[in-house]
């Protein structure tokens with residue numbers, strides 16, 4: 001698949017802006033987190049995306065922040081940059097959902113939510129207005145955000161994604177690690193991520209106030 005230079009540049013600019021914004025919220029502590037945006041057309045067996053390079057300080061902006069990879073997570077251009085260590089999880093989410101952007105952040109509240117509800121395998125959230133950010137409009141709606149194990153071996157995590165994605169819920173948690181949130185484009189992925197973060201904080205604080213789950 002040929003990628004137009006202007007599409008690549010637009011994707012890098014978009015990622016750069018989201019990265020700076022999330023960094024200002026302290027959503028990339030200790031070089032954690034990774035972001036990607038799909039570039040060009042999509043077919044489950046043919047797509048390309050721009051992703052953050054591995055191990056960078058995501059609070060600073062450099063000419064070496066992003067690279068293009070294929071559906072297997074391999075760089076599509078000659079580069080010395082290494083794609084995110086978690087690129088295979090992005091590959092699998094794109095393949096399964098056809099999303100346009102995927103954002104991954106580690107926060108205290110997404111970690112706490114996963115720990116609090118790990119035995120259930122999902123974080124239950126019910127009757128909170130911000131569920132509408134996922135385009136779920138029914139009254140008193142309930143969603144379940146899947147919690148996947150945080151294996152050290154990323155391919156082992158990636159292969160679990162297909163069985164655990166909830167059709168209405170554009171995100172998955174890794175246990176005591178972080179959230180992957182996606183959407184049709186950056187705007188939607190950001191809205192979803194912000195909604196998840198609000199809902200995790202709500203749920204964790206509520207559980208604390210109730211003295212349990």
Ligand SMILES: CSC[C@@H](O)[C@@H](O)C(=O)COP(=O)(O)O
Pocket residue numbers: 030031032033034052053054055056083084085086104
């Ligand atoms: C430094 S802790 C975070 C990493 O282990 C990983 O989980 C992460 O989110 C960032 O990895 P990266 O390879 O930079 O995309």
Ligand SMILES: [Zn+2]
Pocket residue numbers: 032033034086104106177178
């Ligand atoms: Zn991570």
